[in-house]
Amino acid sequence: MTEKIKQGLKTQFMGKKIFFFKDTHSTNDIAKELASKGAEAGTIVISEKQSNGRGRLGRRWLSPEGGLWFSIILKPRIKPNEVFKLTFLTAVVVVRTLRKKFKLNAQIKWPNDILINGKKVCGVLSEIITNLSGRINFVIIGIGINANIDLNSFPERLRFSITSIRSELKKEIDREDFLCTLLIELENYYLLLTDGGFDLILEEWKDLNCVLDAYVEVESLDRTIKGQAVDIAKDGALLIKLENGSVNRVISGDVILKRFYKIRLKAESEKIS
Numbered sequence: 001m002t003e004k005i006k007q008g009l010k011t012q013f014m015g016k017k018i019f020f021f022k023d024t025h026s027t028n029d030i031a032k033e034l035a036s037k038g039a040e041a042g043t044i045v046i047s048e049k050q051s052n053g054r055g056r057l058g059r060r061w062l063s064p065e066g067g068l069w070f071s072i073i074l075k076p077r078i079k080p081n082e083v084f085k086l087t088f089l090t091a092v093v094v095v096r097t098l099r100k101k102f103k104l105n106a107q108i109k110w111p112n113d114i115l116i117n118g119k120k121v122c123g124v125l126s127e128i129i130t131n132l133s134g135r136i137n138f139v140i141i142g143i144g145i146n147a148n149i150d151l152n153s154f155p156e157r158l159r160f161s162i163t164s165i166r167s168e169l170k171k172e173i174d175r176e177d178f179l180c181t182l183l184i185e186l187e188n189y190y191l192l193l194t195d196g197g198f199d200l201i202l203e204e205w206k207d208l209n210c211v212l213d214a215y216v217e218v219e220s221l222d223r224t225i226k227g228q229a230v231d232i233a234k235d236g237a238l239l240i241k242l243e244n245g246s247v248n249r250v251i252s253g254d255v256i257l258k259r260f261y262k263i264r265l266k267a268e269s270e271k272i273s
Contacts, residue, residue, distance in 0.1 A: 001046065001176055008180035013042035014072070014187035021047040028127060028142040031071035035129070035138040039073055044183075046070040066148040066166070068175055072141045072186070076194060080128055083139055084236035085198050087112050087126045088205050089189050090141055094122050095208045097182045104168055107210035110229070110238050110255055114145075115210060118257075119163035121146050148172040206232060211255055216240065220253035229255075 002020045009015045017040065024030060027045040034043060047070070050063035063069045078085065091108045098106035098116065106116050114122035125142040146164035154162060166172050193201060206212060211229045218225045218240065225248055227240040237249040 004176040005180055005183075008177060009183060011042075011184055011187045012191075013040070014183045014190070015042060015044050016040075017043045019043070019045045021045070023047065023049050023051065025051050027069055027071040028125065028140050031073050031140045031142075032127070032129065035073045035140065041073060041075040041138075042187075043073040044070055063144060064149060064153045066150070066153075067164075068143070068145040068147045068179060070143055070179070072143070074139045074141060074190070076136065076139060076190075078136065080130055080134065080136055081235065083126050083128050083136075084111070085193060085201070086139060086141055086190075087124050088236065089193055089198075089201050090124045090126075090143065090186065092201060092204050092208060093182060093185045093189050094124070094143070094145070097178070097185055098165070101178060101181060102165065102169060102173070104165070106208075108205060108208050109257075110209065110211045110232070111236070111252065116163050116165075116168050118210075119161060121163050121165065121168075147175050147178065202232065202234075210257070211238070215258045217256040217258055218250050218253040219256070220250065225250060225253075226258070 002018050005015065005018060019030065019034065021030070024047040027047050027050065031043070031045045034045065047063075049065045050069050074086065076086065091112065091114060094114050095106045095108055098104045098114070104116050106114060106121070109115050112124040113120050122143065122145045127140045127142070129137045131137050146162065148166045149164040151159050151162065151164060151167055189201060212231065214229055215227065216229050218238065225240055225242070227242040227248070229238055230241045230247065231239045233239055233249060237251050238255070240248045240250060242248060
């Protein structure tokens, strides 16, 4: 896999060094170890499967053979509270690549999920390591894509909410070719970010998302918020307009799309009147 990827890559720094494993616990953990030993920006860790892959909030991420499980070492000159920009950037790149190569109906669900026809196909996990002064030493971007996976390999309870590229296309894809295209796009957008172009990336994120203008329920650690998602703040927070007209900021949480929430509110209002 490694040689085929290197042959297809036309990048300045992304993927110039690739570490490939048949099986590992977590590509993010290995990438962090490599970065702490001086691995350069753009280094990639790929594994055919992970025994301890994880998603946001430490949740387990199932990573059987057939997927694309990889992590990228980056060393951006940004503040720790700006790392969300890398998550947004990565989500845009994954959606663009899925649409460009396969004409799939891919969208972004805040904060870090990629959906195809409403089902999760990819997650992005950004982890940072800072020095004693609070500055970023490096960032690890973990990307997990259900590529050539048979959905029967997942527990039955998950099958209604997830999908794979193979399942959507009814055929397997060339994973190496797909990854090369994705990494080329990722480098282009990363360079745009470092050149001060996050506003452009954010506008594209908004064009590719499935949350804004929808009625949602957001579950965070200490509360549940229901309302209409109206915008994304400059710091990545989701802005939700409540029934009373006030707007709440949500920094983190799980979004549930409520397609009929607006209709239900209207019906209840008419019933009361």
